[in-house]
Amino acid sequence: MVDVVRGPLRRAGVLGVVGGLVAALTVGGGAVGESVPRLGLRPLWSDPDSLAHAQLAAYETAGRTDLADALRPLAQAPTATWFTGDAPRERARALTTAAAAAGELPVLVAYDVPGRDCGSFSAGGAADDDAYLAWIRDLAAGIGDRPAVVVLEPDAVAFAVTGCSGVDRRDRLGLLRRAVEVLAALPGTHVYVDAGHAGWVQDLPALATALRAAGIDRAAGFALNVSNFQPTDVTVAYGRKLSHLLGGAHFVVDTSRNGAGAPVATGRDEDWCNPPGRRIGRLPTTLTGEDVVDAWLWVKRPGESDGSCRPGEPAAGEWFEGYALALVGV
Template sequence: MRRGPLRRAGVLGVAGGLVAALTVGGGAVGETVPRLGLQPLWSDPDSLSHRRLAAHEAAGRTDLADALRPLAQAPTATWFTGDAPRERARALTAAAAAAGELPVLVAYDVPGRDCGSFSAGGAADEDAYLAWVRELAAGIGERPAVVVLEPDAVASAVTGCGTVPVRERLGLLRHAVEVLTALPATHVYVDAGHAGWVQDLPALAAALRAAGIDRAAGFALNVSNFQPTDATVAYGRRLSRLLGGAHFVVDTSRNGAGAPVTTGRDEDWCNPPGRRTGRLPSTLTGVDVVDAWLWVKRPGESDGSCRPGEPAAGEWFEEYALALVGV
C-alpha cells in the first residue's frame, strides 16, 4: 500500500484485564473494562504464519518454528479485498465468536485503491463497492467484530491521489460507515494514515468528518507503517481533539524499531529492512483515547514486489518475517 512520504498482551483474559494502570505517550489511565470489552483478540489459526509454523514443525525445523511462533500466536487482522466477502466474513466471525474472541477485519476494496501502486485494485465503481460492503456486513451479521475501513483512502484523498475524485471517495466511505455501523456489535475505525504523512490536521479532520467519522467508533493510525508508538499517540491526540475527542486504534505490527530513513522512494515503506515487531495486540492500552494496539498488517506478509525477488503484496515473505523477530 502507498504510505505517503514517509508475552501475549493482546489476549489478556478477564483476570489479567480487570485493573491496568499503564503509561504510554505521557498519559497514565486506570482501566477496568476497555472500550472494546474484555474479549481476547482473535488469533486466526489459518493465517500464513500459522501455516508456516505448522510446516516447520512437521519437518522438524524446530529453530524456525520457534522463531515464527510469536508471529503465529499473536492476534492479527484479516484483510478482505475483492471477491464476494460474505461467506468468508461469516465463517471468520462465527469461529471467533465460538472461541470467545474479537476478530479484526480490514475492508480494502475501495475503487482506485492504493493509487495504482503495489496493492492497486478495488471495486470497479461506486455501485460495485457498496454492494461489496453490504456483502461484508451481511457476513458479519450480529457477531462482534472490529473493522478497519480502507487503509490510505482518506489520507490519499487529502494529499492527492490523482486517480479518484475526493468528494466521491469520501462520500463512498461515509456510505460504507453507515452500512457497517448499522450492525449491532461492529466497531468501525476509519483509517487516517500515519504520523509521518498528513501534517495538515484540520484538513485531515475535515476529510474524516466527510467520511463519516461521526458515526464510527473512531479512526485508525499507522496501518502497515512503521511510525513509533509514542509519536503516533501524540499525533492521534492532536487529531482527536479536532474531532471532539474521537478514539483511535494503532497498528503496532512493525513499528518496534521506528520508521526507516526516507529517501522519497516507494521502497522506503515497502518491506524496508531493519524493522521489528512492536507492542503486542491488546485492548488494554492505558491511554484514554486509544482503544487498542492492533497488528493490522500481518507480519511476514509482503508489502509488494518492490525489489527483485520479493513476493507480491500479501504473499508470505519468510526472510522478512524472521528479520522482524530478530532472526
Template sequence: MPRHLRVDRRRRRAALITALLGVAAGGVLLQEREPAPAVRVPETAGSAYPGLHVDPNGAAAVHVRALHRAGRKADAEVLRRIADRPAATWFTDAGPGYQLRARRLVHAAAANKRLPVLALYYIPYRDCASYSAGGAPNARAYRAWIASLAAALRGYRALVILEPDAVAQAVRGCLRGRAAVERYALLAHAVDTLRAVPGVAVYLDAGNPTWMPAARIAPALRRAGAIRARGFALNVANFETTTDNLRYGTQLSRLLGGRHFVVDTSRNGNGPARRGGGSEHWCNPPGRRLGVPPTLRTGHPLADAYLWVKRPGESDGACGSGAPPAGQWYPAYAMALAR
C-alpha cells in the same frame, strides 16, 4: 456513594460485559441495540493476548506447520512470535466465498469469546495505481460488497479497519474532482452501513503521523464519516513509533469530536527506516522489528487497542529483490521481523 447508585453502576457494568462476551445459543454473541461505547474485553486469566482472535489459518501459522514438517523446529519456534499472536484478516476482493469467509471468521472468534479484527480494502482506485492497485470496479459494486460483509457480520462482535490509505491519498491529490467526491461518499456510506450492525466497531483509516498535519486530514475524515464511526486507525502497514502515533491520535481526536483510535504496532518495534530511496522507506524496509503485541489494554484514554493490522511477514509490494506482490507471504522478511 448511596447504595442505589452503586447497584446501578454494577448493573451497567454487568450489562456491558455481557454484551461483549456473553454467548447466546448457537455461539452468537448477545447484542444490545446500539454499539457499546467502548471496545473493552475483560482480561482472561492465562491468556497472553486477552480478547483478540488468533486466526489458526493465517499465513504465519501455515508456515510454522510447514517448518515443523520439514524438521526446522528452531525456525518454527521463532516464527511463532508472529503466528501465535492476533492479527487482522484482510478482505480485498469480491472473489467467490468472501462473505462466507467473513462469517466463519466472526463465528470462530465468538466461539472462543474473542474479538476478530477485519481490514476492509476494496475501495475503487485503490492505492492510486501503486503496489496494491485494484479495488471495486465502480461505486455500485463497492456498496454491494460492503452490504454483503455487513450482513455476514450481523449477530457477532467485530472490530473493522476501513480502507487503509483511502482518505490520506485523496487529500494528497491521488483523486480529483468527481472521483474524490465519490470516494468520500463511499467511505461515509461504508461507515454508516457497518456501524448499523450492533456490535461492530468501525475505525476509518487516518494515515500516520508523518503523512500530513492533523489539521489538514481532519476535514476529509469528517467528510468520509469518521465523526460517526467509533473512531480512526493509525499507522496501518507503517513503521512510525507508538509514541508518535499516540501524540498524533490525540491531536486528531480533538478535531474529531473526541473520537477514539487504534494503532497498528505490527512492525514499529524499531521505528521507521531512514528516509530516502523512494519506496524503500515504507515498502519492506530492512531492519524493522515487531512492535507491541496486540492488546485491548493500552493504558491510554483514547487508544482503544494496539493491533497488528498489517500481518507481519506479508509483503508491502514487489519493491525489492525477491519481494512478492503486496499481501503475499514473504518468508525471509517474516523471519527477519521475528528474530
C-alpha cells in the same frame, strides 16, 4: 522510543484485563467498569489458518525448533484479516462465526475502494461506487450481529487529502461515509476509519475535515499506522492531536512492524515497502493504558509482503519467509 516484545507470548488482552480488574477494585476505590476496555473483554482473534501459522507448522514438522521458537510470537499473535475483491459474505460469516465460538474478537480490514492504493503495489478495488457499496453490504451481511472490528479502507482518506490522480476527493469521502453507515449499523461492529500515519498528512485540520466527511461521527473512531512503521509514542502523540480536533474521537494503532521505528525517509517506495531492519512491535491487546487508544492491533499481517518492491520479492499479501524471520530478529 523503540517498541520491543519481551518474554513469552500471552493470550492477547487476557492478562491485561485481569490486572485491570484487580487494579480497579484495589486502587483509589475505582469501579470495575472503569477497567473494561471500550472494545469489551474478549481477547482478540488469532487466525489458526494464517500463512504465519502454516510456516510455524512447517518448521516444527522439519524439526527446526530454533526457527519455530523465533517465529512463534509472530505466528500466534492475533492479526487482522483483509478483505479485497470477490464476494466477501461467506468468508466474513465463517470468520466471525469461528471467532464468536471461541469467544474472541476478530479484526477485519475492508480494502476494496475504487482506485485503491492510488495505483501503487496494491492497486485495484471495485469497478465503481455502486459495485463498492454492493461489496460493503455483502461484507456487512457476512458479519451480521456477531462482534467484530472493521478497519475501513487503509490510505483512502489520506490520499483524498494529499491528492491521487483519478480519484475525486468529494466522491471518495462520500462513498466512505456511506460505507461507515452500513457497517456501523451492525449491532456488534466497531468501525475505525483509516487516517494514514504520523509521517504522512501534517495538515491535521484538513485531515480532521476529511474524516468528518468520511463519516467519523458514525464510526467508533479512526485507525493509524496501518502497514507502516511509525513508533507507537509518535503515533499516539499524533493521534491525540487529531482526536482533539475531532472532539475526543478514539483510535487504534497498528503496531505490527514498528518495533524498530520508521526507516530513514528517502522519498522512494522502498521506504515503506518491505523496508529492511524492521521488527515486530507491541503485541495486540485492547488494554493499552491510553484513554483514547482502544487497541494496539496487528492490522498488517507481519511476514506477508507489501508488494514486489524489489526483484524477487513476493506480490502484496504473499508470504515472505525471509522478511518474517528478519522481523523477529533472525
